[in-house]
Amino acid sequence: MGIISWWYGRGLQGQIGRIRDRLTATAGYFSIGQLLSTLFAPFRQISAGSVNGPVGAQLRAFFDKTISRFIGAIVRSFTILAGLIVMAVQVLVEAIVLVIWVVLPLFPIAGLILFVIGWVPRWI
Amino acid sequence: MDIKLFDYKSARATKARIGHALSPWAATLEVGVVLLIVGGISLLFFGFAIGWAVIGLAAIPAMIVEWYKYELRDVPITANGTRIDDVLDAEILGLLMDQPTPQNIAAILSRTTGGQFFAVRFGVSGGFFEQVASTNRDDTKAIFQEALQITNQLGGRMTAGVIMLAMLRKLPTKQALLGHLQLEEDDLIRGIQWYQQLRDLIDGDHKKQSKPGGIGRDWSFGWIPTLSRYGQNISESTSRSNVRDEPLAQLIGALGSGRGAIALVGQTGVGKTEFVYELASRLMSTSADVPEKLRYHQIFMLDATRLVASVNGRGELEGLVQTILAEAYVAKNIIICLDNAQVFLEESVGSVDITNMLLPILEAGRLPIILTVDEQKFLQISKRTPALAAAVNRINITPTNETDTLRVLEEQLPMMEYRRKVTYMYQALKEAYKLSARYVYDIAMPGQAISLLDASADYAENGLVTARSVNQAIEKTIGVKTNIVDDDSERDTLLNLESLIHKRMIGQERAVNVVSDALRRARAGVRNQKRPVGTFMFLGPTGVGKTELAKSLAAVYFGGEQNIIRLDMNEFVSSNDVARLIADGAEDAGSLTAQVMKRPFSVVLLDEIEKAHSSVLTTLLQLLDEGILRDARGREVSFRDTIVIATSNAGADRIQEYLHRGYDLEQFEDKFVDELISGNLFHPEFLNRFDEIVVFAPLSKPELLQVVDLILIDVNKNLNEQKVTVVVAQDAKEYLVEVGYDPRLGARPMRRVVQRAVENTVAKLMLAREVQAGGSIEITLDQVKSMLDKKKQADGIVEKAL
Numbered sequence: 001m002g003i004i005s006w007w008y009g010r011g012l013q014g015q016i017g018r019i020r021d022r023l024t025a026t027a028g029y030f031s032i033g034q035l036l037s038t039l040f041a042p043f044r045q046i047s048a049g050s051v052n053g054p055v056g057a058q059l060r061a062f063f064d065k066t067i068s069r070f071i072g073a074i075v076r077s078f079t080i081l082a083g084l085i086v087m088a089v090q091v092l093v094e095a096i097v098l099v100i101w102v103v104l105p106l107f108p109i110a111g112l113i114l115f116v117i118g119w120v121p122r123w124i
Numbered sequence: 125m126d127i128k129l130f131d132y133k134s135a136r137a138t139k140a141r142i143g144h145a146l147s148p149w150a151a152t153l154e155v156g157v158v159l160l161i162v163g164g165i166s167l168l169f170f171g172f173a174i175g176w177a178v179i180g181l182a183a184i185p186a187m188i189v190e191w192y193k194y195e196l197r198d199v200p201i202t203a204n205g206t207r208i209d210d211v212l213d214a215e216i217l218g219l220l221m222d223q224p225t226p227q228n229i230a231a232i233l234s235r236t237t238g239g240q241f242f243a244v245r246f247g248v249s250g251g252f253f254e255q256v257a258s259t260n261r262d263d264t265k266a267i268f269q270e271a272l273q274i275t276n277q278l279g280g281r282m283t284a285g286v287i288m289l290a291m292l293r294k295l296p297t298k299q300a301l302l303g304h305l306q307l308e309e310d311d312l313i314r315g316i317q318w319y320q321q322l323r324d325l326i327d328g329d330h331k332k333q334s335k336p337g338g339i340g341r342d343w344s345f346g347w348i349p350t351l352s353r354y355g356q357n358i359s360e361s362t363s364r365s366n367v368r369d370e371p372l373a374q375l376i377g378a379l380g381s382g383r384g385a386i387a388l389v390g391q392t393g394v395g396k397t398e399f400v401y402e403l404a405s406r407l408m409s410t411s412a413d414v415p416e417k418l419r420y421h422q423i424f425m426l427d428a429t430r431l432v433a434s435v436n437g438r439g440e441l442e443g444l445v446q447t448i449l450a451e452a453y454v455a456k457n458i459i460i461c462l463d464n465a466q467v468f469l470e471e472s473v474g475s476v477d478i479t480n481m482l483l484p485i486l487e488a489g490r491l492p493i494i495l496t497v498d499e500q501k502f503l504q505i506s507k508r509t510p511a512l513a514a515a516v517n518r519i520n521i522t523p524t525n526e527t528d529t530l531r532v533l534e535e536q537l538p539m540m541e542y543r544r545k546v547t548y549m550y551q552a553l554k555e556a557y558k559l560s561a562r563y564v565y566d567i568a569m570p571g572q573a574i575s576l577l578d579a580s581a582d583y584a585e586n587g588l589v590t591a592r593s594v595n596q597a598i599e600k601t602i603g604v605k606t607n608i609v610d611d612d613s614e615r616d617t618l619l620n621l622e623s624l625i626h627k628r629m630i631g632q633e634r635a636v637n638v639v640s641d642a643l644r645r646a647r648a649g650v651r652n653q654k655r656p657v658g659t660f661m662f663l664g665p666t667g668v669g670k671t672e673l674a675k676s677l678a679a680v681y682f683g684g685e686q687n688i689i690r691l692d693m694n695e696f697v698s699s700n701d702v703a704r705l706i707a708d709g710a711e712d713a714g715s716l717t718a719q720v721m722k723r724p725f726s727v728v729l730l731d732e733i734e735k736a737h738s739s740v741l742t743t744l745l746q747l748l749d750e751g752i753l754r755d756a757r758g759r760e761v762s763f764r765d766t767i768v769i770a771t772s773n774a775g776a777d778r779i780q781e782y783l784h785r786g787y788d789l790e791q792f793e794d795k796f797v798d799e800l801i802s803g804n805l806f807h808p809e810f811l812n813r814f815d816e817i818v819v820f821a822p823l824s825k826p827e828l829l830q831v832v833d834l835i836l837i838d839v840n841k842n843l844n845e846q847k848v849t850v851v852v853a854q855d856a857k858e859y860l861v862e863v864g865y866d867p868r869l870g871a872r873p874m875r876r877v878v879q880r881a882v883e884n885t886v887a888k889l890m891l892a893r894e895v896q897a898g899g900s901i902e903i904t905l906d907q908v909k910s911m912l913d914k915k916k917q918a919d920g921i922v923e924k925a926l
């Protein structure tokens with residue numbers, strides 16, 4: 001039947017493609033690679049410029065920059081962590097979606113068998 | 125039907141039909157899936173094992189819905205397909221029956237979105253084709269073959285537009301239909317591509333990333349609080365225009381190579397600002413032609429008015445701009461755009477000159493800055509501050525051609541239609557291009573066409589902006605008649621133009637005929653559109669009706685005598701006077717170009733042309749030849765809706781001489797013109813530019829009697845308030861002709877003589893109470909004689925006139 005051949009052919013390919021696109025979009029949104037490569041860069045370049053002048057001013061600038069780097073590292077680390085969690089959950093969900101896609105045509109038969117057996121989950 | 129051409133039972137055709145059958149049920153099936161799952165779970169909850177069967181059953185509609193959404197709704201075309209069912213739009217394929225007739229196909233087209241697009245945008249509907257298409261199945265093959273050929277030529281899928289074009293090409297009345305719709309085949313091809321672009325745009329919007337570059341994209345770049353306050357980040361808005369690939373690549377290349385300051389120079393309306401939007405949009409994309417160092421750079425447009433308004437004086441403004449530029453420099457991912465940069469570079473109302481502050485920054489070239497400047501202003505700035513011109517890389521933005529302008533208009537339409545709540549037809553776009561190029565001054569394409577199209581929305585009929593709406597917009601705003609005649613009263617005027625003119629002037633049949641013919645040709649749409657409506661040289665002595673004909677024409681057809689632009693060419697006797705002829709309207713509102721810009725639909729009367737300097741005549745050559753004249757600012761002023769009449773008294777004595785020797789006008793006309801050329805009064809290249817050279821003969825006695833009658837009509841009009849009517853005896857009229865006509869001045873003194881004789885007589889009679897309101901006075905020869913006393917008295921009047 002046309003629908004079954006499509007389901008396990010182009011349909012499945014399309015589904016995998018959509019899952020890949022969604023995962024790519026999430027990865028792009030969190031831009032983990034970029035955050036890692038700029039992990040210790042000053043956050044929003046606050047006090048990022050080079051300072052020429054007395055030792056005291058240079059020292060103050062150094063501390064400002066260090067604080068800015070520290071803030072940047074914290075913000076980025078949390079974002080990376082959040083991104084990793086979101087992506088892990090998404091991978092899990094997408095895997096379930098893919099499994100459901102594969103087994104969905106079997107659902108009517110499985111449902112019929114379970115109905116015939118007459119099994120009902122106990123917690124219900 | 126040949127199965128190699130159209131296989132009704134192919135997999136794709138079958139899927140398209142299933143998709144079409146499912147389309148009304150898709151939403152219902154989705155609801156059904158949810159209900160079955162919820163129902164199944166509920167049954168299980170209450171201990172009924174049948175719930176499993178119900179949940180399992182939900183998989184069937186769920187699968188159908190997925191199949192419909194990702195396959196059947198828009199069945200993809202078959203790669204390298206050669207049959208109709210391989211490439212035909214699924215929307216049409218799903219409706220197509222086995223062995224269709226051309227009429228069946230036409231009926232299907234009107235039910236598809238592609239067909240409706242063509243019906244609305246082009247006025248070409250499936251319903252029309254249904255009426256004219258054949259009912260013979262054998263004719264379908266030729267249409268399909270033609271459609272396949274068009275698809276191969278254009279690439280992509282076979283949409284409703286392709287089928288319509290194929291059907292049109294097979295119609296014997298193709299040319300008549302296209303003519304009626306004011307379209308050409310290329311327009312329909314353009315429409316097919318336009319429809320495809322719209323579909324791609326809709327598909328592209330679904331795939332668009334919400335935050336290109338990711339959440340942390342800008343975290344490593346600088347903090348820009350002042351810039352954010354005074355500038356607009358245009359990277360967050362979208363640009364749809366994409367017509368200037370070459371200068372865009374040039375701009376990206378210049379920015380990528382680190383050449384900091386770039387000036388986009390072009391006329392107003394050319395799209396400099398939109399071009400910067402295009403750049404902003406491109407930098408936010410993943411396009412391969414964007415260098416990595418520029419990717420995700422943001423463009424901030426500085427609002428000059430806001431900056432100038434928020435500070436007191438130049439010092440503060442310089443300080444503020446310096447802060448902004450410093451922020452942008454430290455941020456490292458900012459490109460500054462100074463839109464209308466002249467506001468920062470010259471001192472005038474609403475602008476402050478901060479050149480001295482900007483120049484070192486531009487010369488250093490470390491901060492990418494884009495300046496958009498009007499062409500003329502850039503020349504002025506370059507002249508005043510050459511260092512500034514040297515510090516920037518100039519990129520010229522030229523006006524778009526017709527194809528690109530139409531593309532820009534197509535891209536702008538969704539926004540314009542949303543804003544104005546109208547729908548534009550393609551014919552309106554074409555007309556807007558054509559007419560704005562001719563009548564809209566001061567801005568360039570595509571701005572010209574956009575502004576006219578926007579104004580045309582006010583003349584939409586039932587929400588539809590047609591070519592007629594665009595015509596009306598032009599006609600109402602500048603008073604020019606752009607459309608070919610379609611109004612009964614105007615048709616009558618044109619057909620009876622000669623008799624209408626003769627109500628105001630007597631004789632000169634040939635001159636009246638040639639100007640009437642020129643006007644009829646113009647309004648019937650059969651004239652050369654790239655020249656004035658007519659160009660005429662009227663030669664002849666004074667007082668024979670040369671100027672009067674020009675006035676009559678303006679009054680009868682051009683909407684009143686005020687629509688005559690009259691230049692006494694004896695005021696243009698030196699070469700320096702050329703400047704006055706083409707002066708900018710802001711400096712001299714009376715210049716020829718300025719007057720025609722204001723009133724493009726008028727009679728241009730160049731009186732006593734022989735007195736003008738030869739440089740002035742040379743300047744007029746282009747006007748006579750191409751119907752355009754460049755003004756002092758280099759703008760092309762169109763004379764293509766004017767009738768140009770030059771008059772001259774040159775050789776008037778020779779005309780009299782020929783007539784005295786018994787020649788007819790026709791006999792000596794050509795010889796006379798040759799004499800004017802050989803006598804160096806006119807150069808042959810000047811005279812040859814005129815459509816017709818008409819020699820006016822002095823008026824005959826019977827004609828002069830008719831002139832007296834015309835003057836008496838005017839006199840009676842003046843006496844209308846007193847409710848008195850004047851009738852002059854025939855012998856009295858003849859006497860008036862005798863004393864009022866002068867060989868040197870023609871009929872010119874006649875009006876004064878008649879008015880004096882008649883009005884003075886009436887005045888005396890009224891004062892003596894010999895005539896009452898509502899009465900009629902018959903003036904006899906004796907009364908006229910006594911009033912004018914004798915001919916000497918009339919001569920005195922003539923002398924005064926001289």
